Amino acid sequence: MKILVCVSKTPDTTSKxxxxxxxxxxxxxxxxxxxxxxxxxxxxxxxxxxxxxxxSVSITLVNVGGADAEPIIRKALALGGDEAIRINTDSSxxxxxxxxxxxxxxxxxxxxxxxxxxxxDYNGSSIGxxxxxxxxxxxxxxxTKFELIGTTATVTREIEGGEEVAEVALPLVVSCQKGxxxxxxxxxxxIMAARTKPLKVNEPEAIEALTNIVSFELPPAKAGVKLxxxxxxxxxxxxxxxxxxxx
Amino acid sequence: MSVLIFIDQADGHVKKSSLEVxxxxxxxxxxxxxxxxGIVLGTVSDDIAALGKYGVSKIHHVSNNLLDHVDxxxxxxxxxxxxxxxxxxxxxxxxxxxxxxxxxxxxARLKAGLVAGACxxxxxxxGFVVKKTVFSGKAFANVSINAPIKVISLNPNSYTTIAxxxxxxxxxxxxxxxxxxxxVTAVNKVTGEIPLTEADxxxxxxxxxxxxxxxxxxxxxxxxxxxxxxxxxxxxxAHWRPHHEHVGQTGVQIAPNLxxxxxxxxxxxxLAGVNRSKVIVVINKDPEAPFFKAADYGxxxxxxxxxxxxxxxxxxxxxxx
Ligand SMILES: Cc1cc2nc3c(=O)[nH]c(=O)nc-3n(C[C@H](O)[C@H](O)[C@H](O)COP(=O)(O)OP(=O)(O)OC[C@H]3O[C@@H](n4cnc5c(N)ncnc54)[C@H](O)[C@@H]3O)c2cc1C
Numbered sequence: 001m002k003i004l005v006c007v008s009k010t011p012d013t014t015s016k017x018x019x020x021x022x023x024x025x026x027x028x029x030x031x032x033x034x035x036x037x038x039x040x041x042x043x044x045x046x047x048x049x050x051x052x053x054x055x056s057v058s059i060t061l062v063n064v065g066g067a068d069a070e071p072i073i074r075k076a077l078a079l080g081g082d083e084a085i086r087i088n089t090d091s092s093x094x095x096x097x098x099x100x101x102x103x104x105x106x107x108x109x110x111x112x113x114x115x116x117x118x119x120x121d122y123n124g125s126s127i128g129x130x131x132x133x134x135x136x137x138x139x140x141x142x143x144t145k146f147e148l149i150g151t152t153a154t155v156t157r158e159i160e161g162g163e164e165v166a167e168v169a170l171p172l173v174v175s176c177q178k179g180x181x182x183x184x185x186x187x188x189x190x191i192m193a194a195r196t197k198p199l200k201v202n203e204p205e206a207i208e209a210l211t212n213i214v215s216f217e218l219p220p221a222k223a224g225v226k227l228x229x230x231x232x233x234x235x236x237x238x239x240x241x242x243x244x245x246x247x
Numbered sequence: 248m249s250v251l252i253f254i255d256q257a258d259g260h261v262k263k264s265s266l267e268v269x270x271x272x273x274x275x276x277x278x279x280x281x282x283x284x285g286i287v288l289g290t291v292s293d294d295i296a297a298l299g300k301y302g303v304s305k306i307h308h309v310s311n312n313l314l315d316h317v318d319x320x321x322x323x324x325x326x327x328x329x330x331x332x333x334x335x336x337x338x339x340x341x342x343x344x345x346x347x348x349x350x351x352x353x354x355a356r357l358k359a360g361l362v363a364g365a366c367x368x369x370x371x372x373x374g375f376v377v378k379k380t381v382f383s384g385k386a387f388a389n390v391s392i393n394a395p396i397k398v399i400s401l402n403p404n405s406y407t408t409i410a411x412x413x414x415x416x417x418x419x420x421x422x423x424x425x426x427x428x429x430x431v432t433a434v435n436k437v438t439g440e441i442p443l444t445e446a447d448x449x450x451x452x453x454x455x456x457x458x459x460x461x462x463x464x465x466x467x468x469x470x471x472x473x474x475x476x477x478x479x480x481x482x483x484x485a486h487w488r489p490h491h492e493h494v495g496q497t498g499v500q501i502a503p504n505l506x507x508x509x510x511x512x513x514x515x516x517x518l519a520g521v522n523r524s525k526v527i528v529v530i531n532k533d534p535e536a537p538f539f540k541a542a543d544y545g546x547x548x549x550x551x552x553x554x555x556x557x558x559x560x561x562x563x564x565x566x567x568x
Contacts (some may be wrong), residue, residue, distance in 0.1 A: 013496055015517045017385040037497055092388075094361055095354065120383055120496060120519075120566070124363040125342070129319060129351030138428045139319040141348040154432075158491075159317065160257050160344045162436035168429040175347075178490060178497065210360035210394040214376055217387045219522070223527070225539050232546030233556040239544060239566055246505040246526040247448070247472065247561065 001057045003047045004110040005126075006101060008036040009069040010121045019216045026121075026216065035072045038177060040079070040194045045181035046146055047114055048080035058082050062104050064097045066090050070199065076185035077194035083157045084199045092122060093209035094237025098130035105135050111151070111170045117142055117177035125175070132173035140172065142180030250276040250283045251335035253304060253326060259292035263445050264341035266301055268401050272339040273302025273467045275368055279337075285415065286329050288322060289314035299415030301408070304469060305341035306415045306428045307333065307460075311424040318427035323352035328422050330396075342400035349446060350400040353456050360392035366405040366523075380453040383496045403444050404502040405523070440513070443492065446475035448505045449524070451494060453479040453517075455510020455531065455550055459487035464554040467508060478509050495520035510550045513538025530554065 012032040020027045027034075034040070043067045044061075051057040061076050063069050073084045087100045105113055113132075120126040125141070132139035144163060145156035156163050158177070166186040186194075228236040242245045249412040254265045276283035285306040287295055295306050307329055313321065326349065330338050330350035343363050353362035362377040366387065370376045374391055377399055381388045417470060433508060443449065452462065457493035469476045476492060483493030494501055503506035506524035510531060511517060517539050521527070529542040532549050539545050546553050 011382075013519070017382045017540075019386070092390075093361065094351065095358070098355070100352075122352075122381055122388075123379075123383060123500075124361075125347040126351035126354070126361055126363045129323075129348065130355040130361075132319070133323060133352040133355035138321075138354060139348065140429070141319060142344060156345055159434070160255065160262060161442045162434065164316070164431055165433040165435075166429045166431045178493070210358070211362065211390050211392050214379070214389045214391050217378075217389070219385075219387070222541060222543065225542040225545045227545050230546050230553055233546070233553060234401060234560050234563075236544060236546060236557065237560040240505070240526070240528070241564055244505075244526045244543065247564070 001054065001112070002098070002108065002110045003050065003057060003059050004018060004027045004105055004108065004113045005039070005044050005047050005059060005061050005081065006113070006115045007039045007044065007061050007063050007073065008116070008119045009033050009063065009065055009072045010036045010119050013037070013120065017218070019218070023215045023217060033072055035076055036119045037114050040076065041183040042176035042178065042180040043114035043116055043174075044076055044079055044081070045184050046176060048184070049181060050148060051080070055236055060085060060108065060110070062101055063099050064089060064091070073199060074194050075186060077197045078190040078197070079184060080190065081197070083197055086199060087202050087204050089204035091209055092213045093211045094124050094126040095130055095211070096207055098127045099134060099207045100204055101127070102131045102134035104202070105131060111171045115175045116175070117175045118203040137166050137171045137173060140166070140168065140174045143174050143176050146174060146176065146180050164171040248281050248336045248507035249334055249534070250279070250281060250337045250339060251330050251333060252283065252285045252339045253346075253349070254285045254287040254295070254298065254306070255341055255343065256287060256289065256291050256293070259290055261291070261293045261295070261298065262341070262343070264343050264403045267403065267406045268339050268341050269298060269301035269303055270408050271368065271401050271406045277302070277335065277337070278368065279370060284333055286326060288325060291346045295346070296414045296417055299413040299549070300410045302411065302413070303415050303417055307420045309420045309422050309424070313360035313424045313426060316427070317348055317433050318429050319348040319352050321425050321427050322349045323356055325422050326353050326425060327356040329420055335397060337397045337399070340398070340400040342402050346400040350398055354398040357393065357396045357398070359396035359398045360394035361398045362390045363400045365399045365401050369399070380523065384500065384522045385519060402502065402523075437491065441473070441475040443475045443477055443499050443501055446501070446503050448472045448557060449477050449501060449503045450474045450507045450509070451479070451511060451521070452482060452488070452509045453511030454481050461551070462488070464551065464558070468507070468554055468558045468561070471558050477545070479518055508538055509536060509554060512536050513541060
């Protein structure tokens with residue numbers, strides 16, 4: 001059983017979001033980079049759990065990014081991947097990124113491909129779906145549970161207004177969120193082992209990007225909070241009704 | 248060339264988010280001077296011709312009951328074929344759970360440029376540039392789509408529905424539908440509650456409420472307002488509330504008209520899930536709570552005293568109107 005886990009490098013959740021070069025570039029000054037939480041906490045940990053149950057499982061991590069993504073790839077390897085592939089290119093276009101991963105997926109004939117539900121920077125929730133379409137396999141979006149018996153997966157996924165339980169045979173692409181697994185912390189042994197695990201660098205396939213980011217904007221600053229005294233709740237209700245027209 | 252709008256339905260009923268995308272898609276079509284058409288899949292009981300009042304002239308319907316469950320692979324094939332058949336070059340989805348399952352596959356199938364999570368109409372004066380939320384609502388990106396076919400999924404609650412006049416003609420489309428490879432064995436709908444992502448008003452509680460036994464005051468307020476309920480992550484993690492109520496960067500992202508935060512400190516990760524709310528009210532006993540910086544209205548006070556009064560005052564307001 002071969003599992004491919006997509007890992008993306010994102011700014012830490014507490015990062016100050018700012019832009020430089022006339023609003024065209026994300027300001028990386030002082031930013032701490034992390035593994036996208038959905039990739040790390042849910043998809044990677046679930047893959048590791050599957051390997052712990054069945055030693056024949058192998059886990060390959062794949063990242064589309066520059067050399068500056070290697071620290072987070074090593075961290076993911078410390079958590080438990082067997083090897084990693086970095087596709088040496090960077091883009092904000094979901095099709096371009098997913099098509100690069102799909103090429104790796106095809107070449108390695110993986111049984112299972114995990115992504116996080118979205119990255120916390122571009123919030124597209126689209127990479128898994130594009131990969132699935134390009135390699136023509138089923139796609140389970142927004143999974144909250146994932147079980148595997150033989151080559152049949154039983155999954156629970158979020159749908160409009162609830163959840164759905166389904167069975168599906170591998171191969172498969174799954175986007176993972178809360179519920180699929182619990183966050184883990186890498187241990188010393190894992191960190192040591194990660195140093196010597198193979199991290200292969202592939203040059204990108206010739207694929208055309210279909211979109212590009214022209215500029216970024218920050219939301220307009222809030223005017224400031226209007227405070228109402230705790231013994232004057234009626235005034236808050238009046239403001240919400242008459243001024244904000246929210247109730 | 249036309250704009251094709253995917254109309255999401257569940258159990259035969261058209262979703263509120265579909266009315267938003269219909270309005271959005273029709274507006275985009277008129278901006279470009281092209282036709283706006285809808286597409287609906289599966290068995291529907293609602294009167295879909297009446298959706299013409301949101302600005303679409305024609306609605307394609309593929310009524311095969313294999314489409315009663317959303318299967319990303321099957322749906323993508325049908326929608327892509329319908330787009331080809333109707334000559335659509337722009338396809339619009341809601342960025343809801345269905346859109347997240349299907350839109351990207353449709354885009355890949357058509358080799359279309361995709362913007363997922365759009366929050367405004369495209370600027371088509373010079374190219375085709377779509378504004379979308381990034382960094383979990385902390386910023387926007389203007390994304391240029393450079394491919395001839397374009398797929399956009401629109402954030403729920405980010406575009407106001409406008410109903411006018413008109414009826415759409417229904418076109419029964421006959422497209423071969425594959426049998427889904429994914430076999431659905433159970434569907435658990437959260438019943439009797441307003442889905443969080445569709446709610447106009449959300450009342451949310453944090454660790455400041457001390458324990459699950461104290462949620463009554465919050466539920467009373469929500470009931471009075473017809474609001475959905477939400478919570479902060481530690482509250483979900485501690486199982487004080489069901490985990491699907493957890494909002495924030497790692498939970499559900501919402502954009503209601505009114506968000507009332509009770510006993511929530513306003514950590515950056517929490518704000519990332521709620522900062523697109525139009526009006527934010529914060530009730531917290533700590534005047535230094537960071538949430539006040541992101542709020543429109545606030546009360547520095549004890550939730551256990553303030554919230555029941557708020558419920559009572561809203562009752563009064565409703566009685567007076
Ligand atoms: C990577 C990462 C992702 C995260 N994702 C999320 C996320 O998606 N969503 C999320 O919510 N959090 C998330 N968190 C956690 C977040 O950082 C905060 O820890 C969390 O939001 C705090 O929850 P809280 O406000 O309920 O609790 P606290 O921070 O403990 O705040 C409780 C508040 O209640 C007030 N209070 C106490 N008693 C009363 C009273 N009687 N009346 C009125 N007010 C009272 C206090 O003044 C305080 O401000 C994430 C953290 C990390 C590191």
